[in-house]
Amino acid sequence: MSVPVKIAIAGASGRMGRMLIEAVLRDPATELHAAFERAGSEFVGRDPGEFVGQTTSVRITSDVAAGLQGAHCLIDFTRPEATLVHLAACQAAGVGMVIGTTGFEDAGKAALAAAAKTIPVVFAPNMSVGVNVTFKLLEIAAGILNSGYDVEIVEAHHRHKVDAPSGTALRMGEVVADALGRNLKDVAVYGREGVTGERDETTIGFATVRGGDIVGDHVVMFCGTGERVEIGHKASSRMPYALGSVRAAKFIRERANGLFDMQDVLGLRG
Ligand SMILES: NC(=O)C1=CN([C@@H]2O[C@H](COP(=O)(O)OP(=O)(O)OC[C@H]3O[C@@H](n4cnc5c(N)ncnc54)[C@H](O)[C@@H]3O)[C@@H](O)[C@H]2O)C=CC1
């Protein structure tokens, strides 16, 4: 039997961190190698298995450099500023990264690309198979509905989400804009208020809903005259994000370096 993929998890007590701990512990091909939380967190020193009713020999730590020793991969769902600190530690330790954190500025994304020259990195705003298939459906739809259809993207998430629009909605915008030969940075409209004037047909609009415990809903509308096509995805659990991340961790174990996303992991590229 081959050696299990040794996975470290950053943001271990977060909504995604707990889900990842469950996914890693229940997969016989993976091993929970380390679990990280920020210094001062009430969870430092505790067994991450507690989140899923299990006992493990791992203890949550804020010492990322020490915890990465011997790991194959760090899965990070935290905040951009934390991910970039973890990225530097992974580079120093020669450990690959699976990054699900959203809300990066361009400079942060450039730092990820630079690090991927020396370590393998999977960076994707959504790790679920369903959302990644939805990206492909959007590419096909936009290529066909390329004239006479206004594109609007609506996303809804829980009350705790800190970035908007979601990383997934932005990627959906990029996929559609690319298929239409437009640059999202030039055509995106983020919310509307007051006397906005009539809609410019080249724009791609975004609307954001935040409330309760909504896990993640996305819909892209292609609004024509007398008809509307809607392509979307609704998550009712975070487990698909965790399972996709574990799949990505197995994928990067086979690679020395490079920047990948879930389209690469799932073989959907091209
Ligand atoms: N790519 C994907 O498939 C998905 C991405 N996400 C993204 O993952 C990120 C986390 O989401 P949630 O788990 O819901 O958030 P959360 O708030 O529940 O968890 C964040 C975790 O990061 C830790 N953290 C925050 N700042 C830190 C710092 N400076 N140093 C060390 N640790 C720090 C927190 O202590 C916490 O454990 C968000 O950016 C979200 O958009 C969420 C779900 C799916």
Ligand SMILES: O=C(O)C1=N[C@H](C(=O)O)C[C@H](O)C1
């Ligand atoms: O914060 C979340 O919860 C989610 N974030 C990701 C995003 O910003 O797209 C993915 C998913 O929608 C859940």
